Amino acid sequence: MKFIDEYQDNKLAQGLARKIAKRSIKTIRLMEFCGGHTHAILRHGIRQLVPGTVEMKSGPGCPVCVTATADLDKAIAMAQLPHVIITTFGDMVRVPGSYSSLQNAKAAGADVRVVYSIMDAVEIAKANPEKSVIFIGIGFETTAPTIAASILKARQEKMENFYVLSLNKLTPPVMKALLDSGELKLDGIVCPGHVSVIIGSHPYEFIPKGYGVACVISGFEPLDILLCIDKLVEQIEKGEPKVEIAYPRGVKPEGNRKARRLMEDVFEVGEANWRGIGIVPKSGLRIKEKYERFDADKAFSVRLKPSKEPKGCRCGDVIRGAATPLECKLFREVCTPESPVGPCMVSSEGACAAYYQYGATEDLRDS
Amino acid sequence: MDESILLAHGSGGKLSHELVEKKFLPFLANPALSKLDDSAIFETSGRLAFTTDGYVVNPIFFPGGDIGKLAVCGTVNDLAMNGARPLYLSLSAIIEEGFLLRELERIVQSIKKAAEEAGVSIIAGDTKVVNRGQADKLFVTTSGVGIVPPGVDISGANARVGDKVLLSGTVGDHGIAVMSQREGLRFSMTLKSDCAPLNKLVSQMLEVSPRIHCLRDPTRGGLATTLNELARQSNVGIVLEEVQIPVKEEVKAACELLGLDPIYVANEGKLVAMVDPTSADKILARMRRNHYGKDAAIIGEVTKEHPGKVVMRTKLGPSRIVDMLTGELLPRIC
Numbered sequence: 205m206k207f208i209d210e211y212q213d214n215k216l217a218q219g220l221a222r223k224i225a226k227r228s229i230k231t232i233r234l235m236e237f238c239g240g241h242t243h244a245i246l247r248h249g250i251r252q253l254v255p256g257t258v259e260m261k262s263g264p265g266c267p268v269c270v271t272a273t274a275d276l277d278k279a280i281a282m283a284q285l286p287h288v289i290i291t292t293f294g295d296m297v298r299v300p301g302s303y304s305s306l307q308n309a310k311a312a313g314a315d316v317r318v319v320y321s322i323m324d325a326v327e328i329a330k331a332n333p334e335k336s337v338i339f340i341g342i343g344f345e346t347t348a349p350t351i352a353a354s355i356l357k358a359r360q361e362k363m364e365n366f367y368v369l370s371l372n373k374l375t376p377p378v379m380k381a382l383l384d385s386g387e388l389k390l391d392g393i394v395c396p397g398h399v400s401v402i403i404g405s406h407p408y409e410f411i412p413k414g415y416g417v418a419c420v421i422s423g424f425e426p427l428d429i430l431l432c433i434d435k436l437v438e439q440i441e442k443g444e445p446k447v448e449i450a451y452p453r454g455v456k457p458e459g460n461r462k463a464r465r466l467m468e469d470v471f472e473v474g475e476a477n478w479r480g481i482g483i484v485p486k487s488g489l490r491i492k493e494k495y496e497r498f499d500a501d502k503a504f505s506v507r508l509k510p511s512k513e514p515k516g517c518r519c520g521d522v523i524r525g526a527a528t529p530l531e532c533k534l535f536r537e538v539c540t541p542e543s544p545v546g547p548c549m550v551s552s553e554g555a556c557a558a559y560y561q562y563g564a565t566e567d568l569r570d571s
Numbered sequence: 572m573d574e575s576i577l578l579a580h581g582s583g584g585k586l587s588h589e590l591v592e593k594k595f596l597p598f599l600a601n602p603a604l605s606k607l608d609d610s611a612i613f614e615t616s617g618r619l620a621f622t623t624d625g626y627v628v629n630p631i632f633f634p635g636g637d638i639g640k641l642a643v644c645g646t647v648n649d650l651a652m653n654g655a656r657p658l659y660l661s662l663s664a665i666i667e668e669g670f671l672l673r674e675l676e677r678i679v680q681s682i683k684k685a686a687e688e689a690g691v692s693i694i695a696g697d698t699k700v701v702n703r704g705q706a707d708k709l710f711v712t713t714s715g716v717g718i719v720p721p722g723v724d725i726s727g728a729n730a731r732v733g734d735k736v737l738l739s740g741t742v743g744d745h746g747i748a749v750m751s752q753r754e755g756l757r758f759s760m761t762l763k764s765d766c767a768p769l770n771k772l773v774s775q776m777l778e779v780s781p782r783i784h785c786l787r788d789p790t791r792g793g794l795a796t797t798l799n800e801l802a803r804q805s806n807v808g809i810v811l812e813e814v815q816i817p818v819k820e821e822v823k824a825a826c827e828l829l830g831l832d833p834i835y836v837a838n839e840g841k842l843v844a845m846v847d848p849t850s851a852d853k854i855l856a857r858m859r860r861n862h863y864g865k866d867a868a869i870i871g872e873v874t875k876e877h878p879g880k881v882v883m884r885t886k887l888g889p890s891r892i893v894d895m896l897t898g899e900l901l902p903r904i905c
Contacts, residue, residue, distance in 0.1 A: 208820075208823050208824065208827055209823075212886045212887070213886075214814070214886055214887055214888060217886075217887040217888070218887070218888060240830065240903060243830070246891065247832065247885070247891070248885050248886065248887050248889075249885045249887060249888070249889025249890065249891050250887070250889075251889075252889035252890075253887060253888065253889055267904045268904070293901075293904045294901035295901060295904070342904065343904050346904075347904060424827075425827075426886070426887055540897070541897030542897060551904075552830060552901055552903055553830075553903055553904065557897075560894065560897065561894055561897065562891050562892070562894075563891065563892040563894070
């Protein structure tokens with residue numbers, strides 16, 4: 205048994221695609237919440253495999269993309285403080301803020317370091333006791349447990365120079381905000397796989413119950429996604445929306461209790477500012493008072509000019525699924541991965557980057 | 572205590588001479604180099620190919636190779652990709668103060684071994700030492716000359732409609748092997764870099780058929796970027812079959828884990844060839860008899876449609892555009 209090829213098998217995929225085509229009668233609109241799914245869908249050509257009755261929209265599940273410009277400006281301002289080392293995930297350094305980017309701040313002399321894991325940021329703090337090391341905490345329920353663990357480790361080791369700027373966000377509340385806005389009439393949601401490994405399937409229950417929208421949790425291989433779409437179509441055709449797990453090798457209904465306990469110990473739920481969506485109540489994670497000495501927001505004060513969005517950039521609409529990257533005038537013309545205007549073109553989980561990198565052959569006609 | 576490189580090793584004085592005589596000459600000696608003249612003189616005739624490349628790989632030692640082997644193979648391969656028979660290399664080393672002498676020796680030995688395998692001599696060299704922090708351990712630059720045999724006309728601009736696209740083996744080995752050792756990302760695996768000189772493989776391919784139109788080694792940016800370069804240079808379209816592209820299980824697994832696509836990951840011992848369709852099977856069979864071509868495959872063909880673009884039929888059947896690598900390869904966050 206190998207462990208990837210089975211999930212990319214051509215015959216099984218074609219079979220599933222036929223099954224979906226046969227089952228799908230109503231014209232429906234699905235949203236894949238997660239940027240990882242958007243990339244897999246475009247990379248494997250899944251949009252072309254599903255019947256014309258199934259419309260796929262990309263959602264806000266890209267940690268870099270949903271970070272509000274004002275929050276990014278704050279991180280850039282912190283990078284310019286004396287004796288500070290900023291640590292962050294790679295994509296973040298390239299996102300343009302209102303006036304600069306972490307990358308530009310670095311070129312101008314700020315100490316900005318890319319890490320692959322927050323534990324590397326902890327190590328950097330240990331190796332540089334004379335500096336303050338700030339980790340820019342982005343991500344959803346996936347990265348939050350490790351960030352919580354790093355704060356616990358820093359406390360245990362009595363570190364006095366390690367801080368987190370917590371910009372972590374929560375998935376179900378923003379799904380609720382999108383559904384409440386009524387901007388997009390959705391029939392089903394391809395729910396995120398990795399987030400659900402942590403939170404399980406129960407937190408999505410309000411979606412079929414309250415909004416009549418089908419929810420199926422999917423893995424990231426092409427067959428996982430096709431299976432998920434098949435289950436969504438089945439639920440919608442039957443008119444029986446519910447929460448299903450189509451990724452049982454990764455997700456248990458109860459999620460990962462230990463990871464959630466870590467999160468709950470360190471963070472409390474508060475409002476968060478989402479790019480393109482705005483302030484969403486109960487959708488962010490703040491560091492609890494008992495750990496406030498690790499909270500960069502409390503330890504460092506920076507003065508910020510009002511934030512502004514890049515002119516013509518439709519990242520906000522793309523994040524909400526209200527526009528596809530192809531509908532943005534800047535896409536491919538002005539905004540490219542080399543000189544990105546908005547975060548969706550920067551991040552390896554961003555929808556614009558996925559559309560740019562894995563264009564469908566239909567797009568050949570436009571070029 | 573381990574002996575290390577001092578600034579004085581770059582002063583041009585006694586220590587500089589000692590460094591060359593003790594650490595480089597014993598391994599790389601040949602009549603032209605050993606004279607220690609300001610330039611090397613050699614005789615040759617015919618069309619010459621000439622190339623240069625700088626090597627700054629981090630880490631400098633990685634599974635399956637090191638910066639020395641890479642510096643020899645990279646330049647040898649650049650010559651071979653125009654059908655040239657590599658003859659001579661120059662080698663310039665910029666060394667950071669404090670670099671360990673025994674590590675330097677290890678690298679020079681590896682240079683010797685790679686040069687022997689490729690059948691090239693290093694006939695000119697230079698060393699410089701810079702202050703700590705002004706270079707990252709060791710930077711190497713090599714230049715190379717080679718002879719292009721009569722009748723050989725290989726260029727990135729020569730792909731013709733109908734040509735078959737051949738790939739000499741699995742993609743992504745080098746990039747993943749190096750990434751597995753990188754600070755902050757260490758993961759243990761048995762995978763080795765594919766770093767290798769390909770000039771003999773190219774000679775063997777040319778012996779079987781001269782109808783080789785393009786050759787290129789898909790290094791940084793991976794297979795996808797190289798094929799895009801060739802499609803643009805030759806103004807032709809390329810259609811790939813994803814299922815035909817060989818990828819090692821370890822590379823597949825690491826790529827899935829990190830959210831990378833193996834066709835964008837670097838190689839240092841692979842080549843792609845665009846060859847006349849009537850010669851493709853013969854050339855493929857010959858490639859497979861060489862150790863460095865044992866996993867060779869026909870992965871696609873050159874088309875009239877969509878000039879300048881690469882289109883790939885995915886494993887699942889649908890087609891999509893394959894663009895050049897954009898930005899850096901970064902692991903996903905969530």
